[in-house]
Amino acid sequence: MPMRVEIVPAARFARASVETLLELAVRYPEPAIGLPTGRTPVGMYEELARMVAGARADVRSWRPFAIDEYVGPRAQACSNRAFFGRYWKGQWGARPVEQFDPEAPDLAAEAEAFERRLGEAGGLQVAVLGIGANGHLAFNEPGSTRESTARVVELHAASRASAASCWGSETPTHGLTLGLRELLAAPAIMLLADGPAKAGVVALALHGAVSPECPASFLQEHPGVTVVLDEAAAAG
Numbered sequence: 001m002p003m004r005v006e007i008v009p010a011a012r013f014a015r016a017s018v019e020t021l022l023e024l025a026v027r028y029p030e031p032a033i034g035l036p037t038g039r040t041p042v043g044m045y046e047e048l049a050r051m052v053a054g055a056r057a058d059v060r061s062w063r064p065f066a067i068d069e070y071v072g073p074r075a076q077a078c079s080n081r082a083f084f085g086r087y088w089k090g091q092w093g094a095r096p097v098e099q100f101d102p103e104a105p106d107l108a109a110e111a112e113a114f115e116r117r118l119g120e121a122g123g124l125q126v127a128v129l130g131i132g133a134n135g136h137l138a139f140n141e142p143g144s145t146r147e148s149t150a151r152v153v154e155l156h157a158a159s160r161a162s163a164a165s166c167w168g169s170e171t172p173t174h175g176l177t178l179g180l181r182e183l184l185a186a187p188a189i190m191l192l193a194d195g196p197a198k199a200g201v202v203a204l205a206l207h208g209a210v211s212p213e214c215p216a217s218f219l220q221e222h223p224g225v226t227v228v229l230d231e232a233a234a235a236g
């Protein structure tokens with residue numbers, strides 16, 4: 001199946017993201033859904049909150065899994081855990097987001113345990129992904145292979161630069177992430193990108209060589225990808 005690409009005006013990006021997510025999720029009775037953080041999906045979560053409040057969306061059957069986390073204090077306002085505290089609401093009747101514990105004494109064991117929990121849930125049915133300026137998916141930085149699994153990774157300079165806008169001098173050097181193997185195993189994948197800063201990397205990911213140098217390029221080989229872009233991110 002060719003990749004489905006939806007290009008929408010910036011003002012419709014959040015709404016289109018939610019509509020596509022709901023359309024993918026409804027295919028599965030209790031979908032395990034990989035969820036991203038960062039700037040890109042904020043509008044999606046806010047719109048989802050409005051739709052749940054208006055009884056236009058129901059996420060009670062979803063089994064949400066965070067796709068990554070910074071190795072830093074759990075309670076830090078810039079952690080992904082804090083992000084989900086802001087944008088994933090208990091009052092939706094939703095299950096809490098399964099998350100990596102960045103304060104686990106043995107981070108490699110924590111990554112393995114998280115992968116095991118996801119495996120016990122049957123793996124992801126839907127993976128919602130942003131794309132890093134360097135082509136990363138979750139924290140699968142350039143150089144990550146298709147077979148990579150959940151693990152501790154050293155963050156690349158581009159990811160640290162992006163994180164620094166929130167973390168400042170506390171910017172983590174490492175992250176915990178699901179691997180490309182777990183993400184690409186989802187039968188349905190939704191990639192989100194908006195804004196002019198993502199145009200180059202989106203073009204590279206969708207039309208460039210398939211290579212670990214641009215982890216998002218592996219999506220070209222996946223049969224169930226939907227890409228939601230605003231016009232600026234689609235410009236390349």
Ligand code: PGA
Pocket residue numbers: 036037038039040041129130131132133136137138162
């Ligand atoms: P951003 O991050 O939404 O903050 O640009 C995307 C990503 O790095 O996956």
